[in-house]
Each structure stands twice: as structure tokens, then as C-alpha cells.
Amino acid sequence: MKGSDDFLFPLFDDLRRRGLPLGVSEYEAAVKCLWAGVGLESPAHLRETLSMIWAKSREDRALLHDRFRIILAPLLYRRPVSERETATDGLQEEMAGDGQAPQTGTFGMVVMKPGGKPAAPEFLLRQGPGVGRPDLEPEKDRFQFIPRFPVRRREMTVVFRGLRLMRRIGAPEELDIDATIDGIGETGFFTGPVLRPLRKNTAFLLTLTDRKGSMDPFLPLTENLLESVLKGGMLGRVRTMYFHNIPGDKIYENPELTMPVSTEDVICERAPRPCVMIVSDAGAAKGYFDEKRARTTAGFIKKLNETGHRSVWINPVPPERWQGTTAQDIEKTISMFPLTREGLKDAVDLLRGRSVAPGAYESV
Amino acid sequence: MKTMMELDRKYTGDGELHYEPLDDDAKKNTPERYVADKSVKRAVNLALFLRRPLLLEGDPGCGKTRLAYAVAYELGFPMQTCYVRSTTRAEDLLYTFDRLKRLYDIEEIRAGGKNATQRQDEVDTEPGAHKTTSDRKLPPMEEYVELMPLGEAIEKSQKRQIPSVVLIDEVDKADPDFPNDLLQTIEEWRFKIDETGKTIDAGKKTGPGERNLHLPLVIITSNQEKELPAPFLRRCLYHYIDFPDLATMESIIKKHFDEKLTPLFRVAVNKFLWLRSKDSGIKWQKPPSTSELIDWIKALGKEEEDGRITPEKLEKCGRRDLPLPGILVKCKRDRAEMMKS
Numbered sequence: 257m258k259g260s261d262d263f264l265f266p267l268f269d270d271l272r273r274r275g276l277p278l279g280v281s282e283y284e285a286a287v288k289c290l291w292a293g294v295g296l297e298s299p300a301h302l303r304e305t306l307s308m309i310w311a312k313s314r315e316d317r318a319l320l321h322d323r324f325r326i327i328l329a330p331l332l333y334r335r336p337v338s339e340r341e342t343a344t345d346g347l348q349e350e351m352a353g354d355g356q357a358p359q360t361g362t363f364g365m366v367v368m369k370p371g372g373k374p375a376a377p378e379f380l381l382r383q384g385p386g387v388g389r390p391d392l393e394p395e396k397d398r399f400q401f402i403p404r405f406p407v408r409r410r411e412m413t414v415v416f417r418g419l420r421l422m423r424r425i426g427a428p429e430e431l432d433i434d435a436t437i438d439g440i441g442e443t444g445f446f447t448g449p450v451l452r453p454l455r456k457n458t459a460f461l462l463t464l465t466d467r468k469g470s471m472d473p474f475l476p477l478t479e480n481l482l483e484s485v486l487k488g489g490m491l492g493r494v495r496t497m498y499f500h501n502i503p504g505d506k507i508y509e510n511p512e513l514t515m516p517v518s519t520e521d522v523i524c525e526r527a528p529r530p531c532v533m534i535v536s537d538a539g540a541a542k543g544y545f546d547e548k549r550a551r552t553t554a555g556f557i558k559k560l561n562e563t564g565h566r567s568v569w570i571n572p573v574p575p576e577r578w579q580g581t582t583a584q585d586i587e588k589t590i591s592m593f594p595l596t597r598e599g600l601k602d603a604v605d606l607l608r609g610r611s612v613a614p615g616a617y618e619s620v
Numbered sequence: 621m622k623t624m625m626e627l628d629r630k631y632t633g634d635g636e637l638h639y640e641p642l643d644d645d646a647k648k649n650t651p652e653r654y655v656a657d658k659s660v661k662r663a664v665n666l667a668l669f670l671r672r673p674l675l676l677e678g679d680p681g682c683g684k685t686r687l688a689y690a691v692a693y694e695l696g697f698p699m700q701t702c703y704v705r706s707t708t709r710a711e712d713l714l715y716t717f718d719r720l721k722r723l724y725d726i727e728e729i730r731a732g733g734k735n736a737t738q739r740q741d742e743v744d745t746e747p748g749a750h751k752t753t754s755d756r757k758l759p760p761m762e763e764y765v766e767l768m769p770l771g772e773a774i775e776k777s778q779k780r781q782i783p784s785v786v787l788i789d790e791v792d793k794a795d796p797d798f799p800n801d802l803l804q805t806i807e808e809w810r811f812k813i814d815e816t817g818k819t820i821d822a823g824k825k826t827g828p829g830e831r832n833l834h835l836p837l838v839i840i841t842s843n844q845e846k847e848l849p850a851p852f853l854r855r856c857l858y859h860y861i862d863f864p865d866l867a868t869m870e871s872i873i874k875k876h877f878d879e880k881l882t883p884l885f886r887v888a889v890n891k892f893l894w895l896r897s898k899d900s901g902i903k904w905q906k907p908p909s910t911s912e913l914i915d916w917i918k919a920l921g922k923e924e925e926d927g928r929i930t931p932e933k934l935e936k937c938g939r940r941d942l943p944l945p946g947i948l949v950k951c952k953r954d955r956a957e958m959m960k961s
Contacts, residue, residue, distance in 0.1 A: 277850040277853050277854045278854065279854055281854075282854060285670050285672065288670065289666070289670070292669065304659060305662070307858075308663050308666050308857045308858060308859055309857055311858060312675070312854075312858045313860075316858075410847060410850055413847045414849075429707075431719065431720070433719065440723075446726075446727040449720055487845070487846055488796070488847060
């Protein structure tokens with residue numbers, strides 16, 4: 257019953273499609289480990305080894321464990337005792353460095369040909385009803401609530417990196433070679449190095465997020481978005497403010513909407529000039545047109561436009577549901593984009609000052 | 621020149637030196653009393669086997685940085701540390717070229733030359749000796765090149781076939797483009813010094829069965845302040861250092877205090893774990909970490925010596941009358957939480 261090393265492939269492919277950063281060399285690395293006997297002491301060891309090579313965060317790890325349990329674990333089973341005894345002759349030494357000899361009752365092993373050269377690993381893949389069950393310890397979390405967003409956080413940070421306004425500001429720290437050489441050329445003497453300030457991203461993003469009420473179902477999405485902005489780390493300054501339904505005279509510094517600040521003060525900041533991103537369903541979640549809301553929002557947008565800041569509106573509700581609602585009206589006064597990768601990309605392009613052709617967005 | 625067998629070393633995570641140090645720098649490694657749990661051990665050995673960089677994340681104070689030193693000590697590899705700042709670029713880890721010194725030297729020679737109006741373009745800028753009318757000669761370009769930790773490690777691997785442990789600490793402090801710039805170097809193990817034209821190349825084309833045991837082991841730590849770029853993450857092996865359980869905690873303390881796990885220390889460890897757990901009723905903003913526990917125990921040991929505390933007294937303490945809380949609690953909000961009724 258010869259297995260082959262591409263029994264790993266279904267799991268690998270599945271994880272790759274779910275957004276884990278994986279390439280061919282990562283697959284090869286996993287296969288290389290199997291050939292050398294690393295990770296073969298038990299299904300848990302195999303899972304841990306794959307985790308180290310393929311998962312790059314705790315969320316990835318949780319996802320890998322879940323998919324391993326569903327895709328790979330059912331394929332593995334313990335060899336019957338008699339076969340095990342003959343196969344363990346010349347077992348290759350543990351590469352994992354546990355220092356423990358494989359115990360009876362361990363799962364799977366590498367078979368060595370006489371002469372010391374490793375043969376292809378012989379995994380016993382289930383061919384018919386299973387003989388036993390893989391000895392994975394019971395999962396601590398029986399229910400895996402792993403959020404899978406339409407836009408992954410990594411994708412979003414890449415998009416927000418595009419929001420760059422590089423300027424040389426601050427104390428002169430860096431050696432300016434050209435200016436130093438020019439200085440020598442002009443005077444004929446080298447009087448000392450010329451320094452210049454480092455380039456910094458001065459982009460300032462002001463986010464205004466709608467909270468509570470109709471925005472509650474979108475909470476994980478919007479939190480994910482804000483976190484990706486904060487953790488992207490590229491922006492010079494980020495300020496996150498909150499409101500409910502419409503930004504009124506006051507907006508709030510915290511999501512619980514208990515720390516009010518005058519809206520005028522916030523949006524009239526000039527140095528540096530903010531790029532404004534409003535995150536709200538604009539009434540689209542309610543599904544109907546609310547005239548009062550449309551009017552008040554239009555009033556706010558008018559004030560915002562008067563400041564001259566570049567602004568965009570990000571709507572977590574898919575675009576096909578904007579028609580016939582307040583959102584359709586608001587879309588006429590400010591550029592509105594869906595919370596998808598293309599939508600965010602276009603929004604950031606607009607914030608950078610590039611013109612964006614109005615386009616139809618694919619449904620999520 | 622070491623043979624491959626001598627270089628094939630495994631990490632056991634018990635804080636003891638098991639192998640002969642590979643060179644004089646390795647002999648200078650200070651002993652690290654670091655106890656690693658099984659999964660950390662496996663991660664390190666996997667990284668050694670695949671010779672891929674190991675990315676470590678975890679709460680502050682859990683020992684990510686110290687692990688690198690412990691690995692270097694136990695394996696007898698020389699240690700190279702790269703501290704990363706927000707302005708660090710990938711080339712800065714490889715080498716520096718002292719442009720200013722060279723400019724100053726050129727000026728000095730010009731000023732000291734017999735022909736004071738000598739033009740700049742008469743000064744030869746090729747590596748090697750220079751002709752000037754002064755007695756002093758301008759040193760060659762190589763004199764101004766200094767290898768930085770990663771560059772030194774690659775040179776050692778190339779020239780002497782000795783692997784080092786290279787620690788790149790807090791990689792998320794740097795510019796987000798920094799990890800990607802670093803990527804090519806740690807994949808190919810080759811870099812060029814532009815000013816002299818010299819290439820240092822430790823990479824070897826090996827067949828499928830052979831291993832690059834002479835290459836450095838790179839350990840990278842991150843505090844998760846920023847998202848790292850995907851191509852970089854792909855290349856690295858990843859391990860999250862979880863907070864140790866009671867058994868590991870006890871062995872860490874034992875190792876740290878030379879096996880003297882006194883009754884007071886035992887009580888302290890249990891109190892510490894209780895504080896961190898939900899049972900104490902404290903919602904931590906910055907939960908105390910292993911390094912803070914070690915400091916606390918040290919201080920408690922001194923208190924015990926001076927007769928101010930006993931294990932029984934400590935056992936009876938609740939969260940409000942804990943001795944020396946300032947060592948464990950570092951922010952106002954947590955302090956208030958501890959003191960609330």
C-alpha cells in the first residue's frame with residue numbers, strides 16, 4: 257500500500273485559496289520534511305510541522321488546524337501492530353530533535369532501505385473503511401469561529417500602503433551626498449557634510465465610521481478595515497472617529513459614542529491636510545429612501561467639500577443594493593466605493609489625487 | 621574546516637552547552653539559562669533543518685530575543701545581533717561605507733600636498749594605491765568598508781564554512797518595505813559591496829540530498845505592531861510563543877535561580893499564574909510577563925532573606941496586599957484594577 261507525498265496537496269491548495277501566503281517552495285519544504293522523517297511521529301506532530309511552514313499568524317494556525325482536521329486527518333491512520341514491527345527496522349533518527357524514541361502506538365513512519373538511503377515515505381492512506389482513528393488529541397475549541405472576510409486584512413494593508421505623501425520633514429539626519437559634493441564644487445573646499453531630513457509619509461487619514469443600529473451586522477468588517485489601516489503602519493497619521501447614522505455637530509472619539517468632539521474642529525484641521533474616509537452604509541442597509549437622512553448627510557458633505565479635503569465614502573453594503581435607498585442619493589454628492597479590494601483600491605487612488613473612472617464593481 | 625557532521629547540530633532547549641564552539645566568537649557566548657518548551661524546540665530544529673528564517677511572535681517579555689542567544693550558546697554557533705530602528709534599511713545590516721571619512725581623507729591629502737591647487741579629478745578613485753604629490757597615500761576603498769552583523773555572518777559562512785545565529789530583533793519597528801528588501805539576501809545568501817565591487821556569496825548549489833549546513837540560522841522577532849509583507853512571511857517559518865504553562869514556568873524559574881526552587885518561589889509562581897488568570901478578577905491591559913515574574917521572585921527572595929516575608933504570609937495575600945506590586949503592574953489602569961474591591 258504505497259502512498260505518495262502528494263497527499264499533502266489538497267490541504268495545501270485549500271489553504272492557499274483561503275488566503276495563506278503560500279507558494280510552491282513552501283509545498284516543497286513540507287515534502288522535504290516528510291522525506292526526512294520530520295513531523296511523522298503523530299498526526300499532531302505533522303500538523304505542528306505544517307503549521308510552522310505554512311501558517312504565518314495565530315489566525316492562520318487556527319485555520320490550518322481546522323482544515324487539517326477536515327481534509328488530512330481522515331486520510332491518516334495507525335498502522336496495525338504487526339506491520340509496524342517489521343517496518344521499524346532501520347528507522348531514521350528523529351530530525352525533530354525530541355530525543356525520544358518513537359513509541360509503540362505512534363503513527364506513520366519513514367521506511368529506510370538497507371544502506372541508509374531514505375525511500376519515499378510510505379504513508380498508509382486509507383483505502384476503504386478505516387482501520388483505526390488518528391490519535392489527534394480532542395480539539396479544545398470544538399467550534400471554529402474563524403472570520404473569513406471578503407477582503408483579507410493583508411490585502412487591505414497593501415491597498416492602504418498606496419496612500420503615500422512622502423516629504424522631507426523634521427530634523428536633518430541623513431547625509432545628502434549630492435548637496436555635499438555640490439558644496440565642494442562651489443567653494444573648492446570640503447567644509448563638512450550637508451544633511452537633510454528623512455523622507456516620511458505625511459499622509460493623514462481621518463476615518464469617520466458609522467456605528468450601531470444598521471451598521472451593527474458589519475461590525476467585524478469595519479473593525480477589520482480600521483485595524484488594517486492602523487497596522488499597515490505606513491500612514492503618517494491616522495485618526496479614527498465615530499458617529500451614528502449621520503455626522504452631526506458632534507462626532508465621537510470612541511466606538512461607544514460617549515466622548516464627543518465638535519465636528520467642525522475635526523474636519524477643519526489643516527496642517528497636515530487630512531484625507532477623509534467615511535465608512536457607512538448610507539442608509540442602504542435599511543433598504544428604503546429616507547429623505548431626512550439624505551438631506552442631513554448632503555449638508556454634512558457640503559461642509560466637508562468646502563474644506564477642500566479629498567474624501568471618499570466606503571459602503572459595506574454591496575453596490576447592487578444601493579439603488580432605491582438613501583445611498584443612491586448620497587452617491588451623487590460624494591464618491592462611494594464598496595468594501596472590496598477593487599473598491600478600496602479606487603478609493604485610495606482618489607485620495608491620492610488620481611482620477612478614478614466610475615466603474616461597475618463586481619458583486620462580492 | 622568543519623565537516624558536515626560536525627555542523628549538523630540539534631537544539632535541545634535545556635540551557636546547557638552540548639557542542640564544541642565553532643570559533644573564538646562562539647566561545648565568547650555567555651551561558652543562557654533558557655528553558656524552551658517542546659514546540660519552540662521543534663520550531664528551532666525545523667528552521668535548522670530547512671535553513672529558513674524563523675519568525676517569532678509573542679507577548680512582550682516572553683523571551684523571543686533571549687531564545688536566539690540561547691540557541692547560539694547551546695549549539696556553539698557565533699552570535700550576530702542586528703538591532704532594527706525605524707530608519708533601518710536592508711543594506712545597513714550588511715555593511716557600511718564611511719563616505720565622510722573618505723571625503724575627509726581626500727581633503728587632508730589634498731591640503732597636505734606640495735601642489736596645493738591640485739584638482740580633484742587627479743585623485744584616482746579606483747581601489748588600490750593612489751598617486752598624489754604628498755607623502756601620504758589615500759587608502760583603498762576596502763578600508764572604508766565595515767561589515768555589519770548579517771554581512772559578517774554571510775562572510776563567515778562563505779570563507780570558513782561556519783554557520784552563525786543571526787538575530788534580527790523587532791523587525792516590525794522598521795519601515796514596512798524593509799523585510800522585503802531583506803528577502804533577497806536571506807534567500808540567496810549573497811550581496812555585493814557597490815563601492816568596491818566585491819561580492820560575498822555563501823550560497824552553494826546543492827543537490828536534493830545535500831544540506832546547506834554552513835549557512836546562518838536567522839531568527840527574526842516581531843511585536844506584531846505592523847503587518848509584515850506576504851513574500852517575506854512566505855519565506856519564514858513561523859512560531860508564536862505562548863505563555864508558558866505551570867510546569868514550564870517552574871523549570872524556567874528553576875533554571876534561572878540555579879535549581880533553588882524554594883517554597884517561597886513556588887508560592888510566588890502560583891500567585892503569579894492566579895493573578896494572570898480570570899479567577900483574580902483583574903482585566904489586564906498589560907498582563908505581567910515571564911521576565912517580570914523573574915524580577916519579582918528575585919526581589920521576593922531578598923525580602924525573605926531580610927525576614928520581611930515568608931511563604932505562608934505570601935500565600936495569604938490577596939490581590940490588594942501583594943508585596944512589591946510595582947514590579948508586576950506597569951500601568952495605572954491595571955493598578956486601579958488590582959486595588960478595586
